[in-house]
Amino acid sequence: xxxxxxxxxxxxxDVSLLxxxxxxxxxxxxxxxxxxxxxxxxxxxxxxxxxxLTGFFTGAVLTLxxxxxxxxxxxxxxxxxxxxxSLVRELGPVLASLMVAGxxxxxxxxxxxxxxxxxxxxxxRALGTDPIKKLVVPRLLATISMLxxxxxxxDAMGILGGLFTSVFVLNITPNLYLNRAWDSLRxxxxxxxxxxxxxxxxxxxxxxxxxxxxTYGGTQGVGRxxxxxxxxxxxxxIVSDLFLTRIILAYTR
Amino acid sequence: MIEPILEVKDVVKFYEDxxxxxxxxxxxxxxxxxxxxxxxxxxxxxxxxxxxxxxRPDEGTILVDGEDITKLDEQQLAHVRKKIGMVFQESxxxxxxxxxxxxGFRLYEEGVDEEEIDRKVxxxxxxxxxxxxxxxxxxxxxxxxxxxxALARAxxxxxxxxLYDEPTAGLDPITSxxxxxxxxxxxxIKSVTGVFVTHRMRDAFTLATEYATNGDHEIKFRTEDNFLxxxxxxxxxxxxxxxxxxxxxxxxxxxxxEYIKRFLA
Ligand SMILES: Nc1ncnc2c1ncn2[C@@H]1O[C@H](COP(=O)(O)OP(=O)(O)OP(=O)(O)O)[C@@H](O)[C@H]1O
Ligand SMILES: [Mg+2]
Numbered sequence: 098x099x100x101x102x103x104x105x106x107x108x109x110x111d112v113s114l115l116x117x118x119x120x121x122x123x124x125x126x127x128x129x130x131x132x133x134x135x136x137x138x139x140x141x142x143x144x145x146x147x148x149x150l151t152g153f154f155t156g157a158v159l160t161l162x163x164x165x166x167x168x169x170x171x172x173x174x175x176x177x178x179x180x181x182x183s184l185v186r187e188l189g190p191v192l193a194s195l196m197v198a199g200x201x202x203x204x205x206x207x208x209x210x211x212x213x214x215x216x217x218x219x220x221x222r223a224l225g226t227d228p229i230k231k232l233v234v235p236r237l238l239a240t241i242s243m244l245x246x247x248x249x250x251x252d253a254m255g256i257l258g259g260l261f262t263s264v265f266v267l268n269i270t271p272n273l274y275l276n277r278a279w280d281s282l283r284x285x286x287x288x289x290x291x292x293x294x295x296x297x298x299x300x301x302x303x304x305x306x307x308x309x310x311x312t313y314g315g316t317q318g319v320g321r322x323x324x325x326x327x328x329x330x331x332x333x334x335i336v337s338d339l340f341l342t343r344i345i346l347a348y349t350r
Numbered sequence: 351m352i353e354p355i356l357e358v359k360d361v362v363k364f365y366e367d368x369x370x371x372x373x374x375x376x377x378x379x380x381x382x383x384x385x386x387x388x389x390x391x392x393x394x395x396x397x398x399x400x401x402x403x404x405x406r407p408d409e410g411t412i413l414v415d416g417e418d419i420t421k422l423d424e425q426q427l428a429h430v431r432k433k434i435g436m437v438f439q440e441s442x443x444x445x446x447x448x449x450x451x452x453x454g455f456r457l458y459e460e461g462v463d464e465e466e467i468d469r470k471v472x473x474x475x476x477x478x479x480x481x482x483x484x485x486x487x488x489x490x491x492x493x494x495x496x497x498x499x500a501l502a503r504a505x506x507x508x509x510x511x512x513l514y515d516e517p518t519a520g521l522d523p524i525t526s527x528x529x530x531x532x533x534x535x536x537x538x539i540k541s542v543t544g545v546f547v548t549h550r551m552r553d554a555f556t557l558a559t560e561y562a563t564n565g566d567h568e569i570k571f572r573t574e575d576n577f578l579x580x581x582x583x584x585x586x587x588x589x590x591x592x593x594x595x596x597x598x599x600x601x602x603x604x605x606x607x608e609y610i611k612r613f614l615a
Contacts, residue, residue, distance in 0.1 A: 127459070127461075212444075215440060215442060215445075216438050216439075216440060216442040217442050217443075217444055217445070219399070219402075219404050219438070219442065220436075220438055220442035220443075220444070221444070222402075222404055222424075222431070223402050223404065223431060223434075223436045223438075224431070224455050224456050224459070224503070225428045225431045225432055225456065225459065226455075226459050227424065227425075227428075
């Protein structure tokens with residue numbers, strides 16, 4: 098992590114520069130369609146199991162907590178509504194992004210980091226290929242496109258987890274739970290819930306690529322970069338969530 | 351007058367606060383080979399990286415084919431790099447790609463069709479004697495095989511200039527010999543300009559004393575004698591970021607300088 102203020106400023110500057118270069122070269126040839134598809138599969142399929150599990154159990158435990166609070170108001174029947182809204186607006190996007198940051202962000206940083214320390218990045222440049230186009234852009238596009246999909250899976254699994262505890266622990270009928278859940282959701286919730294993973298995906302991809310590409314100090318450095326990638330993107334996801342939520346809520350009704 | 355194809359002028363390069371190169375100047379003419387020798391950490395690899403445009407000098411200029419590459423941005427450098435092939439010290443093969451994809455990398459990037467790539471990859475792998483390894487992964491290769499694959503990868507587009515960073519370091523005498531012969535053949539038969547970095551004097555002298563000719567069926571290697579002296583291969587000795595010797599092997603061997611004597615011993 099950056100220690101001095103100047104180092105921190107330089108870090109922010111470097112990340113922004115990488116972001117600008119990456120977004121700037123998305124539409125410039127050559128397009129590495131094959132690399133994008135490979136990364137999409139890696140990110141999508143790779144994260145599915147862990148996101149399904151966390152989604153399910155988070156939904157389940159959220160339902161328990163929510164119903165407990167609601168019972169003091171005699172409104173246990175509204176559990177489905179509260180759970181669905183929290184999941185779709187907040188927990189789905191944030192949890193899915195954090196999980197992907199842990200799994201994919203670390204993978205990106207360690208792969209690019211070891212390519213850097215073994216001179217593969219230099220070799221690529223020497224062979225006339227721009228590593229930003231060949232390595233960063235495919236990872237960026239794949240993360241941006243897969244994270245909303247993964248978020249939908251997390252949302253669905255969360256609602257399913259909630260359904261599970263509602264029925265087996267709280268004795269709410271499945272119909273009541275699902276109807277309340279469905280009725281509570283607005284288009285703006287869905288829109289916000291899918292805008293977030295887009296932003297988080299771009300953030301975590303760029304930050305992880307940056308951490309990998311500025312690795313120093315050999316193999317040990319790769320470990321350090323990997324940790325930094327996960328920590329930095331997780332923090333950025335959570336912090337940017339606050340600002341995004343504020344903006345989205347301002348446009349809701 | 352013949353123009354040099356490669357010219358390094360007063361180059362200074364700092365890493366952190368240390369001047370790794372401190373006023374280095376030399377030129378390489380078309381078809382000639384420059385052998386850069388020097389102790390570990392004397393800045394040999396750094397020179398090659400600067401020539402390739404992978405890093406920028408803090409002072410001085412580097413001309414490739416008359417063009418100052420120190421002022422070019424990454425995109426403009428791409429066309430300069432087309433003229434140059436580089437074999438990295440640790441091979442630097444892409445470990446997520448097979449030998450075929452590694453060697454054919456430049457062609458895949460240019461969108462050449464598969465059949466043509468396959469033909470060229472086989473041809474150049476044949477040149478380095480590794481046809482059988484085409485479908486292997488880099489992790490399945492020995493160090494010497496990696497080095498030869500790296501050589502093949504650099505050679506596939508037949509660049510006019512080749513940069514070799516210790517291509518024989520850590521290899522057995524037979525494999526080293528093979529790599530040296532390939533480099534001599536490139537110099538003498540294809541007139542490829544070369545910069546050869548090493549700290550193994552044996553390999554350096556092989557390059558400076560042997561030459562290749564096209565035999566009936568195969569390339570023949572001979573040693574220079576009273577009738578023929580190889581004039582296009584010269585040494586450059588680097589010490590603490592400065593050039594302390596430049597000239598042919600005959601002069602280098604007779605040098606009275608204490609450091610050079612110790613270096614050759
Ligand atoms: N990226 C870098 N950052 C900091 N210092 C560097 C970097 N690259 C090289 N150096 C330093 O520059 C000096 C010269 O390095 P270089 O790799 O050119 O040496 P070399 O002559 O190729 O040595 P060897 O024979 O061991 O390969 C070394 O002292 C090294 O520590
Ligand atoms: Mg070196």
